[in-house]
Amino acid sequence: MATYERYHCWSILLRLFHWMFALSIVFLVVTGFYISNPWTNTLLEGSASFPMATMRYIHFIAAYVFSAALAIRLFLYIFGNAQERILDILPVTRRNLNNLKMTFLQYTYLSGDHDERLGHNILAGLAYLLTFVAAVVMMLSGFFMLYPEISFWEGWGVLLFGSQQSARYLHHLLMWWFMIFAVIHIYLCIWNDCTEPEGLISSIFTGAKFKHKA
Amino acid sequence: MADNVSKTMNPQLDRRGFLKGCTMAAAALGLSEAMIPRLVEAAANAERPRVIWLHFQECTGCTESLLRASHPDLARLLLDIISLDYHETVMAAAGHQAEQNLHDTVNNHPFLLVVEGAIPTKENGIYCMIAGKTAMEILAEVAPKASAIIAIGSCATFGGVQAAAPNPTGAVGVQDLVSGKPIVNIPGCPPNPISFLGTILHYLTFNRLPVLDSLNRPLFAYGRRIHDHCERRAHFDEGRFVEQFGDEFHKLGYCLYKVGCKGPETFSNCPAVRFNDVEVWPVSVGHGCIGCTEPNFWDTMTPFYERLPMAKIPGGGIIDSADNVGKTVLGVTAAAVGIHAAVGIGKRLIKGKKEE
Ligand code: HEM
Ligand code: HEM
Ligand code: SF4
Numbered sequence: 286m287a288t289y290e291r292y293h294c295w296s297i298l299l300r301l302f303h304w305m306f307a308l309s310i311v312f313l314v315v316t317g318f319y320i321s322n323p324w325t326n327t328l329l330e331g332s333a334s335f336p337m338a339t340m341r342y343i344h345f346i347a348a349y350v351f352s353a354a355l356a357i358r359l360f361l362y363i364f365g366n367a368q369e370r371i372l373d374i375l376p377v378t379r380r381n382l383n384n385l386k387m388t389f390l391q392y393t394y395l396s397g398d399h400d401e402r403l404g405h406n407i408l409a410g411l412a413y414l415l416t417f418v419a420a421v422v423m424m425l426s427g428f429f430m431l432y433p434e435i436s437f438w439e440g441w442g443v444l445l446f447g448s449q450q451s452a453r454y455l456h457h458l459l460m461w462w463f464m465i466f467a468v469i470h471i472y473l474c475i476w477n478d479c480t481e482p483e484g485l486i487s488s489i490f491t492g493a494k495f496k497h498k499a
Numbered sequence: 500m501a502d503n504v505s506k507t508m509n510p511q512l513d514r515r516g517f518l519k520g521c522t523m524a525a526a527a528l529g530l531s532e533a534m535i536p537r538l539v540e541a542a543a544n545a546e547r548p549r550v551i552w553l554h555f556q557e558c559t560g561c562t563e564s565l566l567r568a569s570h571p572d573l574a575r576l577l578l579d580i581i582s583l584d585y586h587e588t589v590m591a592a593a594g595h596q597a598e599q600n601l602h603d604t605v606n607n608h609p610f611l612l613v614v615e616g617a618i619p620t621k622e623n624g625i626y627c628m629i630a631g632k633t634a635m636e637i638l639a640e641v642a643p644k645a646s647a648i649i650a651i652g653s654c655a656t657f658g659g660v661q662a663a664a665p666n667p668t669g670a671v672g673v674q675d676l677v678s679g680k681p682i683v684n685i686p687g688c689p690p691n692p693i694s695f696l697g698t699i700l701h702y703l704t705f706n707r708l709p710v711l712d713s714l715n716r717p718l719f720a721y722g723r724r725i726h727d728h729c730e731r732r733a734h735f736d737e738g739r740f741v742e743q744f745g746d747e748f749h750k751l752g753y754c755l756y757k758v759g760c761k762g763p764e765t766f767s768n769c770p771a772v773r774f775n776d777v778e779v780w781p782v783s784v785g786h787g788c789i790g791c792t793e794p795n796f797w798d799t800m801t802p803f804y805e806r807l808p809m810a811k812i813p814g815g816g817i818i819d820s821a822d823n824v825g826k827t828v829l830g831v832t833a834a835a836v837g838i839h840a841a842v843g844i845g846k847r848l849i850k851g852k853k854e855e
Contacts, residue, residue: 321806321807321822322757322806322822323738323740323756323757325738326738326739326740326742326748327737327738327739328739330737330739332737334737334738335736335737335738336737336738337735337736337737337738338736338737392839394842394843394846433724433766434722434723436713439712439713440713443712443713443714444713447794447795447799448764448793448794448795448799449724449763449764449765449766449793450761450764450765450790450793450796450799450800450808451795451799453763453764453807454799454807454808454821457807457821458810458821458825460825461821461824461825461828461829464825464829465828465829465832468829468832468833468836469832469836472836472839472840476839476840476843480843
């Protein structure tokens with residue numbers, strides 16, 4: 286019987302980031318779909334219902350939560366604990382490169398070995414980083430669409446995207462990344478939770494993981 | 500109607516028409532009533548600035564809409580306050596005489612340059628030649644001597660329909676070729692004559708060009724999204740949409756978003772200023788905005804009756820709506836996840852769970 290020890294892994298800020306991010310995205314995707322293709326048609330005029338205005342309103346509130354979450358993550362990439370800093374997930378050290386290789390072999394069932402480490406494995410870390418970058422693009426294109434008359438957003442938006450329409454198209458296309466990511470992410474969390482008894486899923490609630498006693 | 504026609508025939512601008520034109524321009528510029536006398540004074544007294552109007556790759560629709568279709572007083576006011584030294588469509592001179600006028604103004608006087616039409620650049624610009632010279636050569640000769648340049652229409656500003664992918668003639672707008680000169684872009688296909696007149700009157704009255712956005716469009720005309728001033732906006736917010744052209748909702752005047760209206764992505768004063776003196780603009784007569792004042796609208800705003808462009812799958816040559824592509828990729832992902840899980844379970848069944 287192996288013995289396990291409880292290690293503190295994720296700060297409260299990171300867990301806050303995770304749930305702000307995940308929940309806001311659920312709202313953003315649903316309302317985003319509605320904005321893109323409103324599936325209702327208010328047949329009664331003067332019925333005082335504002336489905337489009339309401340959906341957009343929810344989208345924008347969720348967007349602010351989402352943007353705040355991004356600010357938290359940016360802070361943690363620089364000032365977080367050892368597992369949260371960006372260097373911990375970049376494949377630049379020998380240890381990290383080795384972890385990337387081993388994770389790949391493990392995920393493709395080519396090897397049963399698990400490279401023990403406290404933070405994210407490198408494959409996951411890179412996927413999260415990619416998602417972070419995509420999220421920044423969502424935020425920039427979103428605020429450009431929201432505040433087209435503010436010269437700051439107008440200047441940057443035209444420089445980055447060319448026009449409102451191009452920003453909107455990119456915003457719409459990138460939405461699909463978040464859905465695809467969520468499917469893979471939740472699946473792999475469950476998969477890892479089944480394969481390794483480190484308590485991965487509960488770690489995003491409690492901040493603690495369980496590792497073999499040294 | 501008959502009255503209108505005879506007025507058009509009368510080349511004289513009366514005082515009433517003059518004031519009316521100035522007032523319309525002042526309204527478009529967002530100037531207070533108190534400013535109208537200054538505008539009138541400037542329009543009446545200023546030394547008429549010389550204007551050279553160059554036509555390149557275009558359809559002359561901008562000139563057409565400026566001089567004919569709209570309020571007759573506007574065109575006459577315009578011709579009254581500027582001295583149009585060279586304009587291929589309306590000048591009386593022809594041949595060498597016309598060239599003479601052009602060179603005389605360019606070399607001896609300060610002038611405003613108006614460009615209508617894109618400039619083809621492929622193969623040294625041979626796709627548009629006037630008097631034996633390419634559009635590129637003419638622009639390179641005239642532009643550096645102009646005090647300011649006004650690019651009128653979506654062709655002169657962003658290249659126009661002829662710049663649509665794959666842009667066979669390499670058509671570009673003025674700002675892509677000319678630097679170091681103040682350039683005002685007045686895009687639109689065609690732009691509202693008031694936006695052009697407003698720019699000229701602003702220049703005459705205040706001796707400087709109006710404030711521009713980062714695409715060099717005057718803010719007084721292009722500072723707001725169509726969607727934010729649209730009379731159908733209440734239907735948008737309350738979720739009442741035309742599902743198909745000609746349906747019940749179309750007859751009721753609901754929002755055209757779902758049949759591809761690009762008002763939410765397009766900056767222009769169309770809903771406020773309207774066209775042709777009969778108070779209409781595309782959306783008011785039941786057709787969605789096609790986004791003609793935006794860069795690359797011929798590529799980014801098409802298909803005109805869909806909200807977003809189609810997604811191209813690189814290499815495959817497949818073109819589909821962005822959402823169909825997304826759904827396919829998501830489906831493939833879900834299938835991959837399923838297979839991955841099945842392989843894992845199968846392996847475990849065969850090998851047994853590794854004991855801790
Ligand atoms: C993962 C995050 C996000 C997702 C999945 C998402 C999704 C979407 C979608 C699908 C649309 C409709 C686009 C269309 O088809 O026309 C949309 C519109 C929009 N989104 Fe987002 N969005 C996200 C984040 C944001 C953020 C951070 C902002 C920042 C303010 C934002 C602001 C907007 C705005 C202003 C619109 C246009 C609404 C309108 O004009 O009616 N979005 N979003
Ligand atoms: C029921 C749903 C979810 C559960 C149980 C869950 C669980 C987890 C767990 C356990 C981790 C840490 C994994 C590790 O150590 O590698 C994590 C990280 C992460 N999750 Fe989720 N997640 C869920 C939904 C989502 C959704 C919907 C998104 C966004 C689309 C998301 C985005 C992320 C990101 C970006 C991280 C990395 C955190 C970091 O930057 O360090 N999660 N999640
Ligand atoms: S018709 Fe077009 S511009 Fe008008 S509210 Fe609808 S989407 Fe906006």
